[in-house]
Amino acid sequence: MDSSVKQQIECFANEVGTETVEEFLSRFDDDYFDRFTTEEIHNHLIMASTLTPDRPVQLKFVPSGIAQFELTIVGLDYFSQLSIICGLISAFAFNIDSGLVYTFSAQDSRSAVRPRFRAGRRRPASAQHHPRKMVDVFTVSQRNGHGFGPDKQAEFGSELESLILLLRERLFSEARDRVNRRLVEYLDRAGAQGIELDCPIEISFDNYVSRQGTMLTVRSKDTPAFLYSLTNGLAMRGVYIQKARIENVGNEASDSFFITDRRGTKIESEQEQKGLATAVGLIKQFSQSLPAAPDPAKALTHFDQFLDAIIERNLSGRALMLFGDAEGRDILANLLGSSDFLWEDILRTQLEDLLPVLEQIKEFPMPSGRRAIENELASVISGARDYSEKRAALNRFKDREIFLIDMKRLLDSRMRLDDFSNALTDLAEAVVFASCELSSNRLIEDHGEPLLDSREPCRFAVFGLGKFGGHEMGYASDIELLLVYEGPGQTAGPDSISNGEFFDRLVQHLPQLIEAKQGGIFQIDMRLRPFGSAGPLASSLASIKDYYSSAGHADPAERQALIKLRGIAGDEILLRAVEDHRDQFVYSAEPWQLEHALHLRARQIRELVEPGKVSVKYSPGGIIDVEYTAQYLQIIHGAANPALRTPSTLVALDALGSAQILRDDEHGILRDAYVFLRRLQDSLRMVRGHSRDVVLPDEQSEEFESLARRLAYHDASWSESSKHLANDIHRHRTSVNRVFLGRFKPAEKDRAAFAI
16 A cells, blocks of 8 residues: 555544554555545545444445446445345345445455354354454446435435344344345346346356455356345355455446355365355356245245255256256246245255156146056055065155145146145045055954954945045145944954954054154044044944934034045945945934034134134134035035035035025135135145144235245235235135125124124
8 A cells, every 4th residue: 555545544543533544454455445545435434433333334325327326335344244235236226337345354354254154043152253344335327217315215224224233143044035025026026028037157266366365256147136146145155255346347247256265265176166156156047036936035045955955965967957947947946935844844855856846847747646646656565575664665655746746736837726635635545545454464464354243354444534535635634534344353363352453453553654744744633533532543333323323422513524524445335334324414304503503613713713813714704614604505405405415615515506505606705715715725834834823924924925925926016915915815705704694693692703
């Protein structure tokens, strides 16, 4: 540095303090003092002198042309700060035409090691350091003539300060997520018509320019948010940027970054350089697809982990083919931005299966039906040697098929609700059938075949109830079962046990055979059997006929639940016998206690819906009200009209419409609402990873915005999409509620529970 320049700068100590001046002179290298005039450095010092941990940034906008500004940012320096700044600039509809970025001198880089942090992890207090100062000067120009007066400048400054305060607390992922949401909403709103997004990127390294840092040079087309994507990619790979020069000519970008790795040293090995260049290039490309993601923040975080996973498993060559076109990246963004649970519990364990699915999702066939699934599963199990291996093979098959069905539903808009429900239900039936065979064969090996008192073989049958019985399973649905055997007797083996004990043990084996990774996902549920948890796991035919009769113990709610009973596996004669008895009991001339049923529904609302919250399933006008409308009318009219005797809600609604029991407008309202609400429920369950919580997030929350995007609401802004979804939910619920209360009249004491 020229001694006269140094003397002039030292004179500023009277204004800004000796410490601030000394820091600038000792921390910033000669290039900084060569690039800026004494007057500009004076301004930087003035801005730096006001910085505190609670006020970590100062900025100045100076008009420099038509819709162009020189933006100076002086602040405390935290890891990944440049990417946050670049993202915010892009989110406020600016192009970055050029820029100079300085933090501290290269000799200090070794004392500022920046480890890589995952979402939600804070740096230990012992690893924190006093932040240095940074000076960034950008020339920015506005896109599409957006205004940028004092109010917008103040908004920019306030948001930048909030983001840097997050970085101060080591909440790097939270800051990145916030920028991603704002930026992607802008890109969504602005569109990308006429912009070449899918363009090559050249990355080179030079370790001779600087003794302490590596110069990384990047050349590419200057696409929207290019610099953010690039610097974010570096930050996500644990790279620290000491300084940068940004130079754009026309739509060509040529940017140089002086960087160190996580240890504060140069990036010298060819393998490290190649890995970094590949990762940064892919993150930059992937960032262009973030508007396709329901939750862009999740998508980018999961993509970073996706890169680690494919490298670790030597799948990078196969994965790179996926990025050959924008459609493949959009599909991946949609997937990775849909659900933490989906990534953590499925994609990490099914990564090898994921790549071929993503490569050909449009051509991937619809599931082929129960018989084909049964045959394939039988072939898989037959290749296993013993019970333990057969069990493992069954669950690998089940998990893979669930994964493929979920991916098809999530990524292929042609797969409708009924296709999805049929595919999951067919798979569940095949898995239950195979599991019953495995369990039965093992018990027969130990105890012999179960025989009736007449010494004839004792037949058994398995029935589905609930969504499984209705052939309408959804994401995270459980498997509600009822097992019925023909009658009393003993097994024929030396270690003989009663038929009741044999079939109880068979049922006990099923939850052990069919592993449920998360609550609700193919979890075996036997609670709807006679006497509930107080009764035996398996029921004899005689006990079924006794329990479900006019003189039996079944209450009106159990009569209603039996509508959903459907034969799944076992002896055909026994299946028909139980279903015939169901029809005689459910659709008998016995009067239906409608007032009692409405009282139970009111209790359900009061006990299962938290005040002020909306449950897609249990709230008034929700899924339950559609199902109960159909079921009440099935019981009332089913004796005279056999066409109504179906376990499927949609089939029942159509039959009620055809019979003119439901008016055309009522039929349309209930059918449309049921399809809409079921889709809404599946979207919530996919994010939360289980079936229990189907409460809508607050309409003003980011989670609700992501829900709207997941359901393909793409309005002018994310807030408009949220309003659109909220209006549709209210419209469907109100319409269902009107039909329900128009048909059924709750007692005065229960009417308040049904209010929306």
